[in-house]
Amino acid sequence: MLEQKEVKNQLSELYKEINETTENFIGYPVSKDFDYSELLPFLQFPMNNIGDPFGKSTYKVDSRAMEREVVRFFAELFRIKPENSWGYVTNGGSEGNLYGLYLARELYPKGIVYFSEDTHYSVQKNVTLLNIDYVIIKSQENGEIDYEDLRNMLQYNRHRPAIVVANIGTTMTEAKDDTKIIKGMMEELAIQKHYIHGDAALAGGFAPFIYPRPHFDFVDGVDSISVSGHKFIGSPIPCGVVIVRKENRDRIARNIAYIGSSDATITGSRNGHSPLFIWYAIKKLGLEGFEDRTIHSLKIAEYACDRLNEIGIKAWRNTNAITVVFPSPQESVCEKWQLATEKGQSHIICMPNVTKEQIDTFISDIENMK
Template sequence: MAGSVDVLAPDSSINGTTKSLSEVFNSKAFISDHVPLVAGENGIGKGEAQNGTENGERKIVLGKNIHTMCLEISEPDIDDEVTGEREAYMASVLAKYKKSLTERTKYHLGYPYNLDFDYEALSQLQHFSINNLGDPFIESNYGVHSRQFEVGVLDWFARLWELEKDEYWGYITNCGTEGNLHGILVGREVFPDGILYASQESHYSVFKAARMYRMECVKIDTLCSGEIDCDDFKAKLLCHKDKPAIVNVNIGNFLLLSHSLMHFLSPFLLWLLHINISGTTVKGAVDDLDLVIKKLEEAGFSHDRFYIHCDGALFGLMLPFVKRAPKVSFKKPIGSVSVSGHKFVGCPMPCGVQITRSEHVKALSRNVEYLSSRDATIMGSRNGHAPIFLWYNLNMKGYRGFQKEVQKCLRNAHYFKGRLVDAGIGAMLNELSSTVVFERPHDEEFVHRWQLACEGNIAHVVVMPNVTIEKLDAFLNELVQKREEWFRDGKCQPYCIASAVGHKNCLCAIHR
């Protein structure tokens, strides 16, 4: 399986008295003192660290109340400058914190962040307050900005997605969620009475957008793989044929539109189709866009009534380098694309890239005299350091570097899934995904140690460039050892994950 995914070669045409310090950063101390919260208990740590259920539903175990471990700020004493005790204390706090970060990074597997990067060369810029407030393409009166880097990054992604410089608009966002909020906001501005459709396994930011914009939202059922249930989608469309729709779709064919649909795109849109190629949050599943469009046709919606936004939070920068994955391209009838910069690219702060056709952003744009610029973004002030980090990384790696990293991630994901199954642990890996889903561990201490993302009876590991074979082996060896302890007396049994990932992927006592 490791060699079953082909990776594209790069396109050469696209370039590129001293206070005592508490053990607040000690991971083991944190775990032993861990009193997780249970949703619905007013945010105070009264819940039990169990994976049990209540009234047939699993309790949601929340993390520790940070007020029990926060670092208070105290006013300096008059003689602090003379003794230097405060500086020594703060230095010791930061040193311990750095040690904790190193340790937690070593045991990071559950979230889609590439932690393998080195930006030491950019440390000289941390002395400046770099702010890209306003439109990236129009310089404001605030001169300490990095727009020249930001537009360079945007040009790189516009070329990747095949959109000409004079036809696109975009900006560096603060995170992937902001990309979703921006795309859905465009749709809401154009169609104020539109209904938002999204599969129940879509990223939580989609439903946050619905709440923020007070949009009616219809959740669509999903299959066991995590893909949208298109029959349920059609049925719910038929119930609301009188209103425009804003549809969030996790793309399976990754914008593989049939050529017969291309010429129906209208510049004046009555329907916003918001497309998510980041995969579902937990399973990494992606939907079949062609089937979604077919269901739209069957429900009586004409082709000139949609606008497509592609949410490529994680996989948006991986898929261009996989042969069997159709390209994300503005030569197809899409309106905008967004990716996260702190995920596959690897950036020390959350950030993202949003690209849209210039004609669409007019619905949001307002000139602001105070800035001497234009406002078309979600945020006002924007992190001016993030574009520089992205620019630096893109220059260092280029398309060839990302190609190699994609190949490594997919190969390691197939390896890990195979090892889980060989160890008798139910697991699933969607095609073209680096997210491996498996049985949820039986105690929250183990989940916390490895920073796993869990939902119901399943957990997942996202294989990123920093996740090596050695790290996967270490995790699996520890998991196997823990399972022997959990299941030794027969009181505990492996979770059944058939309802979440299908019978063929479950290795519980019933489905083994």
């Protein structure tokens, strides 16, 4: 066993290290401007939201009431009728994607999944886990799905059900696939058995507050949508929310006597603290707070893009994106600012906590390290 002093020293070192690395953290979509200190007393309880958040359970040390409010909030945000909506708080966007694909497979066991080459790696991992056939579609230069290539593949396989994963903010360029176009394509090709899942891990928290509003939600054709909680909202624990059509969820629900509840979730036992964090953030921010965070992030992204171009770096961003893409700078800059890099391109993501001062320091580092 470690002595108490050694334990304290290790914790002190870890705290110092994390405190320093958090300061220079603009390369990944994680908000850090949160304060959940009011919720600290709840860490002493073994909170477990096992099973269906909308059902009863014999396990009552939970935050189900808050989880239901979180689901209703996002259901309204994503424009699905309350009576036909269901969802739960997940461990993150990857689980939400797995859940959407799981529902689609149960509805259409012979379906083919289509997703672009810019899709998050979790989707290919999930279709492998679920043993579903898939086709990777080309991407346009900005990272958005190539609709013509998608149409050709759908037409070629139109005798089989189509399951399309639409990116509502790709990992590198924050490109948003238009689900209204994809839905219309299915109808034009007379593919009656189809399913669209929206991977809105990044943009789901702010897309409803962008004007003009992108096509990405239930009104625009999706059957399920996944969003991360630790990204735009911010949370000390990775988490997310998945919203689906209740009629589809009812196809897979099972009653579990041991917990006294039905369960249609992936994991069964689920951490009861994450729903509490998201609920708290929603209550503190309100719709106005979400809109303010969106406006701030967009302004900072515009500022960052302009500043990079001013010093001769060809930076760009998709329309109304908070992600700024540019040729990868020196390795020392990438290392310090923890920049995600792919094929010679890097990006910064202007989450609500990013300031003009941080951008100026980042620009200064690029200039000084040349």
